[in-house]
Amino acid sequence: MLSLASVSPSASLSLQKNFKTNWKRGTSSRINFLGSDFSKTKSYTRTSMTVAVKVSRFNDITMAPPDPILGVSEAFKADTNEMKLNLGVGAYRTEDLQPYVLNVVKKAENLMLERGENKEYLPIEGLAAFNKVTAELLLGADNAVIQQQRVATVQGLSGTGSLRLAAALIERYFPGAKVLISSPTWGNHKNIFNDARVPWSEYRYYDPKTVGLDFDGMISDIKAAPDGSFVLLHGCAHNPTGIDPTPEQWEKIADVIQEKNQIPFFDVAYQGFASGSLDEDASSVRLFAARGMELFVAQSYSKNLGLYAERIGAINVVCASSDAAARVKSQLKRLARPMYSNPSIHGARIVANVVGSPELFNQWKEEMEMMAGRIKSVRQKLYDSLCAKDKSGKDWSFILKQIGMFSFTGLSKTQTENMTSKWHVYMTKDGRISLAGLSSAKCEYLADAIVDSYHNVK
């Protein structure tokens, strides 16, 4: 470690005076940087008066806690027990519990490689071909809002990045407006709004008594919120609960939001992954759009196209007019430029190729049905195992009613800790398990763990 001469304030002042005179005369600092050996530089500076700072300027910084969701995988990796099971992150696994790269994605990448496309900067708003297909996928190509050019679509860094851009827009153009988020919701939502300086509050959503939707609570809380608030809704496959409103309930939610002149803000991270059908999973968004409402929709291709690490998604803002959409898009660009300038090409091209080619698109739909199908069958198997092992008469049917990658088990924090410490089952502390990380082979083991934790731990 280099030792540094300490510099007293008066010494540093005279040091500054010396700079001006010395450099004019020509100093003794004959450092040749071209191809030099930097050990020579070290010995030079050891004798020179340098840093006034002895202690790190970052000394008061505390160690931040690990991310509650992503930290689970880290803990899982460190566990050496052979029975360990990772039900933490929502990343799809095959029956062999391996990560899965979709065949259509491999095909698209090979096509891209053959074409030898360049790597020039995308426009700030992203790849035009991607923006077109993503809006059409969400709303339907023949949707009036698209025909009338009333959607501002900007490519974003998956769901998180798209939510963050929207949050930045809300902060700038709707100062003081609140975002209402469900209780519970994805753990990162509040972080996004906090960092974007957008105030938020919660609306009731999960009813622990029924392990279902607290619909009356939800409606009351949305009604009680100020007019002009943003209401964050999960388009399908609510994370972490897996509990979605029924179509009739969606209509009532839309009624209240319209009454209160609130703005729906959809987070769509599982289109196609929830039911297996892309159109069905977009029906909540389309219902609201069909009413002529203005809305925000953040999309992610992490799960449905398995493009997790490519960070590909979009923020869509459906506006009352094409003029408003153009203006909104220009302002979203103004927020993206000082964040990362323009988004990454690779994932965008993959999506544009898959969704833009009828053959690949059909293949994609098949693979998606397969993934959603595996999750449904694992739900069934888990349910059957729980019923077989638990003789208490507890109703486990919520496992079948919930939809998507996750199940909210209803386990408490201490019960969840037991799952991990005794059974080496890794999950988030809110009781959420990722069924995408469960194999049929492990269903019985998991059922044992759940039954034990539920009944024997308070």
Place this chain on the structure above:
Amino acid sequence: MSVSGDHSNSVFANVVQAPEDPILGVTVAYNKDPSPDKLNLGVGAYRTEEGKPLVLNVVRKAEQLLVNDPSRVKEYLPITGLADFNKLSAKLIFGADSVAIQENRVTTVQCLSGTGSLRVGGEFLARHYHERTIYIPQPTWGNHPKVFTLAGLSVKTYRYYNPNTRGLDFEGLLEDLGNAPTGAIVLLHACAHNPTGVDPTSDQWEHIRLLMRSKGLLPFFDSAYQGFASGSLDADASSVRIFVADGGECLAAQSYAKNMGLYGERVGALSIVCKTAEVASRVESQLKLVIRPMYSNPPIHGASIVATVLKDRGMYDEWTIELKAMADRIISMRKELFDALQARGTPGDWSHILKQIGMFTFTGLNADQVAFMRKEYHIYMTSDGRISMAGLSSRTVPHLADAIHAAISNVA
């Protein structure tokens, strides 16, 4: 329910149309121009002699390997990005023998190219550093003030460019940094200053270092052209390395957009060199809290390409050769443009074209002259008179020289 174009019903009625980004907007305007003589000298993206974008051979090779590797998956990277990429990036900028790296005093996180690295660094400092002012050179890259302002810092400037000499205003720089409050953050372009192309000499860098250290000013390097400026990766990192070698702390934002031609893949890294390994570890944990609510974790593709190239001796050497070829072509364009202006007898001293370094030349043309060149000659550049030499070729130099000559002669 009918939907009309009635603006009064829109919650976005007060959202105005934003102007195009001044730099990226140049390309937008260029694309709209139907003239066959048009020339895009706006964005700093390398072009071949044929005027085409270039994907390096070594990058294509790396991509082939990656796409054809059946064991590769697309799982989320850690919040801090690809570990190999981070280690290799730190070595690239600080030197493979860097004591700071050996002592684990450096935390490196993968970010979205240079912009993303600057933004994450800025947000981190705004939250955790006691001095919330950053000094940026006058002039600097147009996006710098916006990045740091939105990150939560307040932005001041220090003198840098002397329009009379078209060189460095070294006295002004020393005076302004000398007057900065103790501990203030100072943005430094590691090499190939954008937009001026004017860099301090090694002696001047040493004096800047001594001044900054005596006042406890915190250096924040923007390194977007390592290897691209002089053709040597080590030479272009020397400014950063003298600061790290003295044992002090600093931040460094790296971009692979230009030197590996990975523009659209958005590959970069933010390194923070700390006093101790323990501090570096705490700093890293807090960087994660900045990143997670911004985009969760960075994109894998570009970083994998970089890691593949940097870790393989053969590919690394190939890269340095391709990089030097790009740098050399730009240097030859400088000579050709200078000679063309001399040949036309264009009034003025144009030697700054040869002296300035890197992708850009700060021509000294004013906004009216720039507008004239756009209108009459279909030459596209930013209104500050900055031209991207990377966008020139032997074929197009005469047209540019004609345009400059006409602008100087006809427009005050």
